[in-house]
Amino acid sequence: MLLHHCTWQEVESYLADRTAVIMPIGSTEQHGPNGLIGTDAITAEHIAHAVGDRTGALVAPTISVGMAQHHMAFTGSMTVRPSTLILIIREYVESLSRHGFDRFYFINGHGGNVTTVNAAFQEIYAAASLAGGDAKSVTCLLRNWYMAPGVDALSKELYGNKEGSHATPSEVAVTQYLFPDTIKQVPDFGPPSNSGPGFADAADYRQRFPDGRIQSWPQLATPDAGKRIFEAAVDGLVDDFKTFEK
Ligand code: NI
Numbered sequence: 001m002l003l004h005h006c007t008w009q010e011v012e013s014y015l016a017d018r019t020a021v022i023m024p025i026g027s028t029e030q031h032g033p034n035g036l037i038g039t040d041a042i043t044a045e046h047i048a049h050a051v052g053d054r055t056g057a058l059v060a061p062t063i064s065v066g067m068a069q070h071h072m073a074f075t076g077s078m079t080v081r082p083s084t085l086i087l088i089i090r091e092y093v094e095s096l097s098r099h100g101f102d103r104f105y106f107i108n109g110h111g112g113n114v115t116t117v118n119a120a121f122q123e124i125y126a127a128a129s130l131a132g133g134d135a136k137s138v139t140c141l142l143r144n145w146y147m148a149p150g151v152d153a154l155s156k157e158l159y160g161n162k163e164g165s166h167a168t169p170s171e172v173a174v175t176q177y178l179f180p181d182t183i184k185q186v187p188d189f190g191p192p193s194n195s196g197p198g199f200a201d202a203a204d205y206r207q208r209f210p211d212g213r214i215q216s217w218p219q220l221a222t223p224d225a226g227k228r229i230f231e232a233a234v235d236g237l238v239d240d241f242k243t244f245e246k
Pocket of ligand 1: 031039040109110166167168171
């Protein structure tokens with residue numbers, strides 16, 4: 001059930017017996033030569049919607065632009081500052097907690113968000129604590145869908161060390177499964193840059209990894225693999241969400 005497809009009365013009746021909500025969060029940033037700029041937002045959103053369908057849980061609107069400053073040398077990438085993202089997360093959570101939600105299950109599609117999302121959770125707990133309330137009156141949990149039980153093993157089985165760490169064949173495959181009309185026909189772009197890990201800033205990132213991917217072979221992505229990865233992610237997160245909601 002999607003929050004934005006409900007009436008307020010439907011949300012009120014949901015809250016009569018449940019107080020957990022799923023919060024998709026992604027990013028809008030370059031994903032190499034054949035990956036969609038929206039990859040991290042699209043994957044998090046659709047996996048979250050499927051987890052919501054399977055559990056009957058309410059799903060909030062996706063936070064689609066994340067902390068992606070290191071991608072800004074590539075055209076079309078968008079970012080918000082860590083401090084902005086902290087406020088967005090805090091105010092999404094506080095809006096919903098005002099109505100009675102108290103368990104927030106974030107399904108994330110972007111590694112660059114992790115530090116900031118965890119800082120946002122601490123800001124939320126600190127605000128409650130400093131106001132003299134119970135710091136844990138609201139509980140937030142972050143799960144990266146690509147690390148869900150079953151997904152990591154499947155990615156390794158499908159792609160081994162060609163999975164890489166950015167613009168991976170697994171995430172590109174999931175978007176190909178969800179939106180086959182967007183599959184890009186790009187001439188073979190060969191192996192990834194052999195630059196070592198680490199970069200100083202956005203310009204240095206582009207210099208080291210000129211086509212945007214990091215150690216990945218996203219040309220190996222297929223919609224069929226994407227379906228398997230998507231279903232593994234949903235299966236893994238459904239069980240985890242049920243435990244969280246108890
Ligand atoms: Ni990504």
